[in-house]
Amino acid sequence: MQDVLEVRDINKTFKAKAGNVTAVDKVSLRARRGEVTVIVGPSGSGKTTLLYIIGSLESPDSGEINVFGEDVARSETDLISYRRQRIGFVFQFFNLIPALTGLENVMLPMDLCSVPASAQNDRAVQLLERMGIDGRLQKARVNKMSGGEKQRVAIARALANDPDIILADEPTGNLDSATGKLVVDILVELAREDGKCVIIVTHDESILAVADWAYHMQDGRLKGIETGS
Amino acid sequence: MRALKRGFRNFRRHPLRNLVVILLLFVCLTFSLSMLAVKLASDSQVQEVKESVGNYGEIKVSSDYTMQVFEEERSKSESERQTQSRTMTAEEQLAQRTRFLVSEEITDAFSQEAEVITYDKVLDARISVDDLTNSAMESMLSMRERNVQTGGTAPAALSSDSFSFEGNTNGSSLSDFMVGSKKLTEGSFYSYQDYLKANPVVIIEKTLAETNELSVGDTLTATISGQSGKSGEVDLTIIGIYETVQAEEQVAGQETFNPMGDTLYAPLSVVQKLYNTPGYVQLGSYYFDSEDSVAVLQQVFDNELSDGTLEFATDQESFEVISDPLTKVGKTSMIGLAGALGACALIILLAMAIIIGGRTRELGVLKAIGATNRQVMAQYAVEVICICLVAIILAMGVSAMISQKMGNWLLSDDTATAEQSVTQGNGNGMPQMGFGGAMDSRLYKEGSGFSSGSQESLKLNVVYQGSLFLYGILILFFIGLLGMAVPVIWITRLKPARVLSIE
Ligand SMILES: Nc1ncnc2c1ncn2[C@@H]1O[C@H](COP(=O)(O)OP(=O)(O)OP(=O)(O)O)[C@@H](O)[C@H]1O
Ligand SMILES: [Mg+2]
Numbered sequence: 242m243q244d245v246l247e248v249r250d251i252n253k254t255f256k257a258k259a260g261n262v263t264a265v266d267k268v269s270l271r272a273r274r275g276e277v278t279v280i281v282g283p284s285g286s287g288k289t290t291l292l293y294i295i296g297s298l299e300s301p302d303s304g305e306i307n308v309f310g311e312d313v314a315r316s317e318t319d320l321i322s323y324r325r326q327r328i329g330f331v332f333q334f335f336n337l338i339p340a341l342t343g344l345e346n347v348m349l350p351m352d353l354c355s356v357p358a359s360a361q362n363d364r365a366v367q368l369l370e371r372m373g374i375d376g377r378l379q380k381a382r383v384n385k386m387s388g389g390e391k392q393r394v395a396i397a398r399a400l401a402n403d404p405d406i407i408l409a410d411e412p413t414g415n416l417d418s419a420t421g422k423l424v425v426d427i428l429v430e431l432a433r434e435d436g437k438c439v440i441i442v443t444h445d446e447s448i449l450a451v452a453d454w455a456y457h458m459q460d461g462r463l464k465g466i467e468t469g470s
Numbered sequence: 471m472r473a474l475k476r477g478f479r480n481f482r483r484h485p486l487r488n489l490v491v492i493l494l495l496f497v498c499l500t501f502s503l504s505m506l507a508v509k510l511a512s513d514s515q516v517q518e519v520k521e522s523v524g525n526y527g528e529i530k531v532s533s534d535y536t537m538q539v540f541e542e543e544r545s546k547s548e549s550e551r552q553t554q555s556r557t558m559t560a561e562e563q564l565a566q567r568t569r570f571l572v573s574e575e576i577t578d579a580f581s582q583e584a585e586v587i588t589y590d591k592v593l594d595a596r597i598s599v600d601d602l603t604n605s606a607m608e609s610m611l612s613m614r615e616r617n618v619q620t621g622g623t624a625p626a627a628l629s630s631d632s633f634s635f636e637g638n639t640n641g642s643s644l645s646d647f648m649v650g651s652k653k654l655t656e657g658s659f660y661s662y663q664d665y666l667k668a669n670p671v672v673i674i675e676k677t678l679a680e681t682n683e684l685s686v687g688d689t690l691t692a693t694i695s696g697q698s699g700k701s702g703e704v705d706l707t708i709i710g711i712y713e714t715v716q717a718e719e720q721v722a723g724q725e726t727f728n729p730m731g732d733t734l735y736a737p738l739s740v741v742q743k744l745y746n747t748p749g750y751v752q753l754g755s756y757y758f759d760s761e762d763s764v765a766v767l768q769q770v771f772d773n774e775l776s777d778g779t780l781e782f783a784t785d786q787e788s789f790e791v792i793s794d795p796l797t798k799v800g801k802t803s804m805i806g807l808a809g810a811l812g813a814c815a816l817i818i819l820l821a822m823a824i825i826i827g828g829r830t831r832e833l834g835v836l837k838a839i840g841a842t843n844r845q846v847m848a849q850y851a852v853e854v855i856c857i858c859l860v861a862i863i864l865a866m867g868v869s870a871m872i873s874q875k876m877g878n879w880l881l882s883d884d885t886a887t888a889e890q891s892v893t894q895g896n897g898n899g900m901p902q903m904g905f906g907g908a909m910d911s912r913l914y915k916e917g918s919g920f921s922s923g924s925q926e927s928l929k930l931n932v933v934y935q936g937s938l939f940l941y942g943i944l945i946l947f948f949i950g951l952l953g954m955a956v957p958v959i960w961i962t963r964l965k966p967a968r969v970l971s972i973e
Contacts, residue, residue, distance in 0.1 A: 289971055298838055298967040325840030336835045336970055340483050341476075350839045352472060398839070410971070 244310075245405055245438040246272040246295070251304035253290055253461075264290040265301065266461035272406070272454070275436045277429055279448050282458030288442040289410050291458070295440070296328045296408050308405070325354055329399030329437075331428075333411035335391040339384040343374055343394045346383055350401040368397040372427065389420035396427055400435075407431060409441045413448070425451060473845055477852025484825075491821040492861045495814060499865035499945065500872070502810035505803040506941055507873035508880060511932040512800035516793050524761030524789025526915045529577055529771065530753035531570045532781035539569060563696060568750045576775050577754025583770055585763035590638050590755045591738055592914055595745035597635045598693045599734075600703075602682055634733045635692075637741025638755075639665045641673060641710070644735055645755075649917040650715060657686040657710035660737045668739035673710035675731040684708060695746045704744060706736065755914045761789055785913055799880045799930060811945070818949045822854065822956035833961060834969035843961050847954065854953035855946075862946045870934045877932040
């Protein structure tokens with residue numbers, strides 16, 4: 242399978258009064274189309290930091306990130322289009338916009354890209370249906386939804402602009418195990434059927450079962466581990 | 471669902487919070503706009519006043535000089551005075567008569583100044599008129615004689631066949647008629663041509679005309695001062711009859727007492743001839759383009775025309791009486807405006823800080839999914855503008871209703887003092903008898919003694935001008951921009967990674 246993402250020698254140190262914290266320490270990683278990469282590790286090991294660096298929300302101190310062989314440039318306009326076209330984020334706390342309905346939340350990334358309103362609507366409805374969010378729920382404000390519903394809306398939103406990479410930070414962290422499993426299944430399906438490059442970061446080792454590639458993270462260092470599959 | 475719609479939706483989603491912000495803003499904006507309206511009104515009113523008050527001046531013999539001459543005169547004994555006047559040459563007699571007068575050369579020269587808009591010359595003189603009696607004057611003289619015992623002094627020059635002649639260059643611009651204390655009831659005014667040709671015409675008072683059975687077209691015979699015999703007499707044709715407005719009002723229904731009845735009006739050149747003072751006037755009277763020119767003209771007078779005996783008297787004082795409260799109100803309203811705008815600024819800054827502070831996560835999300843800073847700002851701009859727009863529209867409406875009251879309230883303190891001084895200035899109801907009264911600081915413009923003493927009370931007309939609407943938009947812009955500063959600073963400094971993982 243084609244390499245989508247290549248991360249090479251990423252370092253990130255946070256400077257704090259209490260002392261510097263090396264959150265990401267010389268991390269290298271490859272991820273491919275249609276495959277699920279799972280990174281597990283204890284709290285504070287640097288998983289979120291690594292994911293944000295990949296998603297360009299955080300800048301690394303050194304190292305390189307290549308997507309389809311191209312270095313992710315650091316100019317503001319490049320970052321904007323990178324976030325829009327390449328990356329879809331799924332967060333532990335959903336990070337939906339409470340003032341908007343589920344449908345509007347999914348339309349938002351397309352809206353920012355000036356997609357025509359009717360096309361936005363069609364695609365958002367289609368994505369939400371696929372996530373199992375029916376018409377009534379689509380029109381409800383997201384702050385009235387359950388955790389599982391919120392996370393499915395969030396996944397739909399991540400897919401809105403049809404990105405190549407889905408970055409999921411503890412997607413099951415706020416869900417019960419059944420709902421969590423449902424969400425993981427969706428993410429796996431996105432890799433298998435849509436050919437997305439899915440990276441899941443979690444401390445829930447059970448997710449390792451679905452991983453094509455698994456890593457263990459500790460004190461900012463990443464170490465490949467064998468998976469059963 | 472573009473930024474506009476999202477912003478508007480956010481605006482609608484917090485009705486209570488927005489209501490509070492709008493209410494606070496509305497109060498401060500209403501105050502600002504009212505203050506601004508008052509300021510604009512007071513400015514324009516001062517400007518208006520400048521065109522009618524404070525733009526008048528006259529050149530005449532200074533009261534200091536007059537006092538000084540009187541003092542010298544008083545120190546002489548009666549016999550001294552008599553021998554002096556008997557031994558005077560014709561030239562000395564002319565000098566004697568003109569010592570309280572101004573040479574026309576000077577008044578004419580001053581009229582050439584560019585700032586001078588109108589020019590008139592006035593001469594007041596007591597002239598004897600044969601076969602004309604003033605019954606009112608007779609009764610008043612007897613009244614005065616009675617007063618002598620209680621300390622009053624009867625002017626020696628007064629007698630019942632001596633009349634006050636007032637001459638100027640154009641009858642229709644006589645100040646008594648301009649201020650409305652007298653009005654022509656029959657005939658016409660003498661014209662500038664009458665003045666140039668020295669046509670012997672005269673305007674007399676109604677009661678005087680009635681008692682002496684005179685009407686328009688009849689003639690009077692006046693005597694030239696210091697001359698006698700037929701050669702010293704001038705026949706004056708009556709061309710107009712006037713009445714004294716206030717005197718009539720005061721004594722409606724009673725026996726007419728009209729001390730002003732002894733004033734006759736004639737072309738200046740005629741009065742000069744009768745008084746035997748060719749080339750001399752009592753004063754030159756000038757209107758200028760604006761109050762602003764007075765300082766310049768004063769300079770011209772001081773440097774070029776003043777010889778120590780003359781003064782340049784202006785109505786600066788009455789201008790100040792009227793304009794000072796207005797100017798003060800203007801200043802106060804500016805302070806109020808500044809304060810209220812400051813409060814507006816504070817409110818919008820605080821409100822936006824609260825609004826944004828509660829939505830940092832949303833900002834982070836927007837950035838994480840690829841919103842540009844401009845897209846985020848547009849959304850907040852809509853929200854800010856909605857809040858400010860509602861507040862300012864309400865404020866415009868309400869301040870249109872209350873700014874007049876604000877103006878009155880601001881003016882109320884000052885008006886009391888202003889009205890007092892106005893009354894003091896004009897309240898001496900007694901007519902000024904004769905000419906050259908040393909105490910007479912009254913300006914020619916204000917008319918003689920019977921002019922209305924009850925000046926209209928000072929009022930600020932806060933017209934809600936169109937320019938205020940523009941200022942309103944400007945203020946809207948100003949607080950809108952200020953309100954936007956908060957999200958702008960917040961967004962440019964926001965690190966999405968910090969806010970997205972917060973529970
Ligand atoms: N902005 C920051 N400033 C300072 N230190 C930070 C910052 N962000 C993260 N860190 C530190 O970096 C280290 C890694 O944090 P990170 O959030 O990446 O861990 P994590 O593996 O995601 O943990 P968790 O499982 O609890 O989410 C932690 O020690 C954390 O305290
Ligand atoms: Mg984390």
